[in-house]
Amino acid sequence: MTSTAHLMRPALRVVASVQRGLVTRRQCEVAGYSTVELRQLTRTHGPWVVVRRAVYAERETWEAASALEQWGLRDLAAHLTAEVEHAMSHDSSARAWGIPLLRPRRELSHLTREGVRGGRTEAGVSHHLTRCGLGEITVVRGLPVMTPARTGLDLAREHGLAAGVAALDDVRARGVSLSTLENELEVMQSWRGVRTVRRAVALSDPRAESPAESLARLLLVEMGYTDIDVAWPIRVGGRTYWTDLRVGCHVFEVDGLVKYLDPADGGVARKATREVLRDERRRQADICGEGLGMSRFLFDDLFGRAREALAARLEREEALTRQRFGPTLPAHLAEQGDRIRRQSPRRRPPR
Numbered sequence: 001m002t003s004t005a006h007l008m009r010p011a012l013r014v015v016a017s018v019q020r021g022l023v024t025r026r027q028c029e030v031a032g033y034s035t036v037e038l039r040q041l042t043r044t045h046g047p048w049v050v051v052r053r054a055v056y057a058e059r060e061t062w063e064a065a066s067a068l069e070q071w072g073l074r075d076l077a078a079h080l081t082a083e084v085e086h087a088m089s090h091d092s093s094a095r096a097w098g099i100p101l102l103r104p105r106r107e108l109s110h111l112t113r114e115g116v117r118g119g120r121t122e123a124g125v126s127h128h129l130t131r132c133g134l135g136e137i138t139v140v141r142g143l144p145v146m147t148p149a150r151t152g153l154d155l156a157r158e159h160g161l162a163a164g165v166a167a168l169d170d171v172r173a174r175g176v177s178l179s180t181l182e183n184e185l186e187v188m189q190s191w192r193g194v195r196t197v198r199r200a201v202a203l204s205d206p207r208a209e210s211p212a213e214s215l216a217r218l219l220l221v222e223m224g225y226t227d228i229d230v231a232w233p234i235r236v237g238g239r240t241y242w243t244d245l246r247v248g249c250h251v252f253e254v255d256g257l258v259k260y261l262d263p264a265d266g267g268v269a270r271k272a273t274r275e276v277l278r279d280e281r282r283r284q285a286d287i288c289g290e291g292l293g294m295s296r297f298l299f300d301d302l303f304g305r306a307r308e309a310l311a312a313r314l315e316r317e318e319a320l321t322r323q324r325f326g327p328t329l330p331a332h333l334a335e336q337g338d339r340i341r342r343q344s345p346r347r348r349p350p351r
Helices: 010-017 025-030 035-041 059-064 067-081 090-097 148-159 161-173 178-186 194-203 211-222 273-288 304-325 331-343
Strands: 048-052 055-058 109-114 120-122 125-130 137-140 143-146 233-236 239-242 245-247 250-255 293-298
Touching (some): 090 148, 148 178, 161 178, 211 304, 233 331, 239 273
Antiparallel strands (some): 245 250
């Protein structure tokens, strides 16, 4: 095989260009490739990779993709080889929309099709059945997917309350109303996991800005707190600070590594780490100087054994704040927060 023999022929490259670099075996055959050629191209460490059975991509394209992008390509490959009318759903739909996914127990592509029996998981694809029709379908980057509302509800059914709350917070932040979610829920009355879905909808809040904030709020709910304010603002010395969560006079802040990392490394920092740390200390001093307590913790603290220890610490720290400053936010801070929200609402990045 010559040095350029691995390159897709022009007719096949046109096909690949509208399928994010993927081609099916059938499309290769139409473009004139023989079985022997395909075997050579897709050999171990060969110039093409097998994304799933009978779906290929050039190795350079595959290896240049991030882990999330590779999963998107696997989803597209599952769609290209499906033989029945369907929509990609659950995790696959979430990836297409950019809805946050907590790490599932098992990484799979998901599709939903009409039917009563026969749901199964095979070859890395989970097949879901519905008797109520596929409903509204949107094509996102060549992939037919469920609506964000249906996707969020399905994630709660499939992966549980925490995953559902994180997803539905994001879905509502996109402008999907509670009434829309409740209408979708109507057809799920007897479906497996519907009780979890209802609770996830009830606990969802469009003001949460990240899965970390969603999971932190859920922890506070499980600890018994009911009056949890999300994205509460306070103005100190001409600066407005938006806090993650607040109960009474106590603020809860979730710290993530992205704020310390350069954008080139997947972070959001626009300053040197020492400057970010300096700003954080000033922010905490300003907020606590107004008669408030603060707890800070890491995203990783919300999982596993660390979660129980975190809950105990937060409970102690909030109790100390209550003893020191009382259980109720001072009227002037409550009024100030309401005024800031009316006059200068927080601007969220588009989703």
